[in-house]
Amino acid sequence: MPQINLNNNPGTSFRNIVDTFEKGSAKLKGQNASLRIDTKETGKLLYTKDSGISRWGAKARIDRGKKKLAAREFVEKALNKKLKELGMRETAGTRLLHHLTSEGLVSEKKITVRELKRIDQTITDLEKQAQEISTFKESGLDDFHMGSTRWKMSDAGGRGVIFCEKEGGEKAVLKFEGVSNTKVTSSIYSMLDGMRSNIPVPLPFLVPKFSLINVKEDKNSQEMLERKLNDAAQKKKEEDPNSTRHLKINGETDSMLQSLKKDGLVCKFELVSNGSQLDKIDPKRKVKLLDSPEFAKNVGKSAAIMQFLGLSDHLNLGVEYANCTNMSNLMIDAHDNLHLIDPSMMVSGDLDTPVLGKSTDSMQEIFAGCMDFLKGTEPSLLPERFFENGFEDLKTNPFGNLLGGFLNPEALYGDLTFFSKDEKPILENVPSSTRQKFAARVMDGFLEGLQFLNDNSESLKELSSESHGLDFSHAEVLKTIEEGLKKMNVGEIRKGLQSMMK
Numbered sequence: 001m002p003q004i005n006l007n008n009n010p011g012t013s014f015r016n017i018v019d020t021f022e023k024g025s026a027k028l029k030g031q032n033a034s035l036r037i038d039t040k041e042t043g044k045l046l047y048t049k050d051s052g053i054s055r056w057g058a059k060a061r062i063d064r065g066k067k068k069l070a071a072r073e074f075v076e077k078a079l080n081k082k083l084k085e086l087g088m089r090e091t092a093g094t095r096l097l098h099h100l101t102s103e104g105l106v107s108e109k110k111i112t113v114r115e116l117k118r119i120d121q122t123i124t125d126l127e128k129q130a131q132e133i134s135t136f137k138e139s140g141l142d143d144f145h146m147g148s149t150r151w152k153m154s155d156a157g158g159r160g161v162i163f164c165e166k167e168g169g170e171k172a173v174l175k176f177e178g179v180s181n182t183k184v185t186s187s188i189y190s191m192l193d194g195m196r197s198n199i200p201v202p203l204p205f206l207v208p209k210f211s212l213i214n215v216k217e218d219k220n221s222q223e224m225l226e227r228k229l230n231d232a233a234q235k236k237k238e239e240d241p242n243s244t245r246h247l248k249i250n251g252e253t254d255s256m257l258q259s260l261k262k263d264g265l266v267c268k269f270e271l272v273s274n275g276s277q278l279d280k281i282d283p284k285r286k287v288k289l290l291d292s293p294e295f296a297k298n299v300g301k302s303a304a305i306m307q308f309l310g311l312s313d314h315l316n317l318g319v320e321y322a323n324c325t326n327m328s329n330l331m332i333d334a335h336d337n338l339h340l341i342d343p344s345m346m347v348s349g350d351l352d353t354p355v356l357g358k359s360t361d362s363m364q365e366i367f368a369g370c371m372d373f374l375k376g377t378e379p380s381l382l383p384e385r386f387f388e389n390g391f392e393d394l395k396t397n398p399f400g401n402l403l404g405g406f407l408n409p410e411a412l413y414g415d416l417t418f419f420s421k422d423e424k425p426i427l428e429n430v431p432s433s434t435r436q437k438f439a440a441r442v443m444d445g446f447l448e449g450l451q452f453l454n455d456n457s458e459s460l461k462e463l464s465s466e467s468h469g470l471d472f473s474h475a476e477v478l479k480t481i482e483e484g485l486k487k488m489n490v491g492e493i494r495k496g497l498q499s500m501m502k
Contacts, residue, residue, distance in 0.1 A: 001047060001048065001049075003045045004020055004046040005043045006044040006046055007044050008043065013081070014082040014123075017078055018117065021035065021113050022113065022117055030113070031117070032112050033048040033049065033112060033113050034068045034112050035047070035072070035075065035111050036048065036064075036067035036068055037070040046074060068109060068110035069110065071110070075111050077093075079097065079119065080093035080094060081093070082123065083200060087197070087198060088199070089198075092198075095199075095201055095455060095456070096119070096122065097119070100115075100118070105118055129196055130196070133193050133196065133197060137193075137209075137210075137211045139211060140213050142268075147224075149164050149166050149228075150165045151231065152235075153233060153236045153253075160252035160253065160255060160256045161174075161175055162175070162176075162229070171271040173268070173270075174267065174268055174269075175266075175267040176255075176266060178259045178262065178265070179265070181344075182267060184343070184344055185212070185267055185344075188310070188343040190463070191463055191474075192340075192343075193210075195459075195460070195463065198462075199456050201452065203305065204297075204301040204338070204449070205302045205330075205337070205340050206272075206339045207339070208271070208272055208340075210269055211267075212267055213265070213266040214264055214265055215265075215266060217264070222260065222264060225260060225266065226260060229253060229256055229260070230253070233249055236249050237249055269341075272333070272339045273333075274333050276331060277328050278327035278331065278332055279328050279416055279417065279418065283423050283426045286423075290438045291434050292336065293437075293441055293501075294336065297444060297448065298338055299315065299338070299402075299442050299445060300402075300441065300444060300445025300449060301448045301449035302338055302340075303316075303317060303442070303445075303446060304446050304449025304450050304453065305449050305453065307363070307366060308363075308453055308460075308477060309343075310358065310363070311340075311344065313326045313344045314326060314330060314343075315330070316401040316402060316405075317367075317369075317370055317401055317402055318369070327405060327416055327418050328416050329341055329344075360473045360476045360477065363472045363477045366398070367477065368480055370446065371450070371484035371487075371488060373397070373399070374447070374488065374493050375493060399439075399443065403439055404417075406419075406438065407427070410424075439500070440497045440500035441497075443497055447490060447494065450481055451485070453478060453481055454478070454481055457481075461474065461475050461478065
C-alpha cells in the first residue's frame with residue numbers, strides 16, 4: 001500500500017505525492033482509489049486504502065469523508081507551494097483546483113489517484129506552455145527571411161500581412177509596422193503571455209505566440225527582408241491581373257518597406273493551423289455555433305477579458321456600432337476553439353510616443369454599464385428587459401456591440417459581422433428561441449469572465465505594471481469590476497439567464 005509518513009515528511013512536495021501514488025496500487029480501485037490522511041501506530045499517514053472492504057454506518061461514512069477531505073486539503077497546500085515555485089501567486093494551486101473541480105475533472109471533497117495525475121499533467125502543460133512562449137520570443141527571425149523560405153502576401157490586413165513557410169513545412173506570419181502599432185502588440189502580449197504563464201486557469205481563447213524583432217542595426221537581415229517583400233509583392237501582382245488590386249498591393253508594400261527602413265521592427269506570429277476567420281466559415285456551421293452552449297459562453301467570457309485588455313477590434317462591448325465586434329480578427333479551429341489574432345487598441349498622440357487604449361473612465365463605464373444592466377431588474381423580468389427593442393435594435397443595450405456582431409448583419413461593419421448581409425436570410429430562419437438562448441449564454445459567460453478577472457486581480461495588477469503607455473489603469477478597471485460584483489446577486493442573475501436558455 002503506497003503511503004507517506006507525514007510525521008517524518010510534514011512538508012512533502014507535490015512531486016513526491018505524485019511519484020508515490022501514480023501507480024495506483026490499490027488492489028480493487030486502482031486509479032480510482034482516494035487519498036486519505038489518518039493517524040495510525042506508525043504516525044500520521046497519507047495513503048490509499050488497499051482493500052475494497054469498508055465499515056458500514058453513518059459514523060464510518062463521515063469518518064471516511066473527513067480522511068479524504070484532509071488528504072485533499074494537504075494536496076492543495078502542496079500544489080500551492082509547487083505553483084509558487086513556478087512564479088505564481090501563493091493561492092494559484094487553490095484556484096487551479098477550483099477550476100478543475102468546476103469543470104468536473106476533480107472531485108469536490110476528495111482526490112483520487114487518477115485526479116492527482118490529471119493535476120500533475122495540467123502543471124506539466126503549464127510549464128511546457130511557458131517554455132514554448134519563451135523559446136518563440138527568443139528565436140528571432142529563425143531563418144524565415146532566408147531565400148529558400150516561401151513568402152505570400154495575404155489578401156487581408158490593412159497594412160499587409162506575410163505568410164511564410166520553410167522547406168520543412170514550418171510556418172509563421174510576419175508583419176512590418178511602425179513604433180505605434182508594434183507598441184500596441186507588445187503591450188497586449190506582455191499581459192497575455194504573463195496571464196498564460198502566471199495564472200493556472202486557462203483563458204477561454206487561444207493566442208498565437210509572438211516575437212518582436214529589431215533589425216535596425218542588422219543591415220544584412222534588413223536587406224534580405226526588403227528583397228523578400230518586393231519579390232512577394234511582384235508575385236502577388238502576377239497572380240492577380242486586376243490593376244485596381246495592384247494599387248492596394250503597391251500601397252501595402254510601400255507601407256511595410258517604409259516601416260522596415262524607418263524603425264526596423266518585425267512582428268513574428270505563430271500561424272493558426274486548421275483555422276478560419278469567424279466571418280469566413282460556412283453559414284451552416286454558423287447556425288450550428290449559435291446553438292452551441294460552449295461556444296456562446298466562451299464568447300461572453302472572452303469578451304470580458306478582451307475588453308479588460310483594451311482590445312478595440314475584437315469582441316467589443318458597449319452600444320456604439322461604430323466600434324462593433326470584428327469577426328475577421330477571431331479565428332475558430334476544428335474543435336471550435338476561439339483564437340485571437342491581430343491584437344489592436346485605439347491609439348492617440350504622437351506616432352513615436354503613442355497613448356494606447358481607451359481612457360480609464362471609458363473602460364469603467366463599459367463594465368459598469370454591463371453590470372448595471374444585468375442587476376437592474378428582477379431575474380424573472382430579464383428576458384423582457386433584454387429584448388424590449390427586439391433583435392434588430394441593440395443600440396440601447398450595453399451588450400449591443402457584442403451581440404450585434406452575431407445577430408445583426410446590418411451593423412455598420414456589415415462585412416465583418418458573423419453573418420454577412422448576403423447571409424441575412426439564413427439568420428432570419430434561425431428560431432427566435434435559439435437567438436435568445438445564444439444571447440443569454442453570452443451574458444452568462446460574461447459573468448464568468450468578470451469572475452475570472454476578479455479572482456486573479458492581484459496577478460493581473462502585477463502583470464499590468466509591465467505595460468507602459470496605456471491611457472487606462474488595469475487596477476482601476478479591476479476595482480470597478482470588484483465593486484460591481486459585490487452589488488450583484490450573481491446567483492439570482494444566472495437563474496434569470498438560465499430561464500432564457502430553456
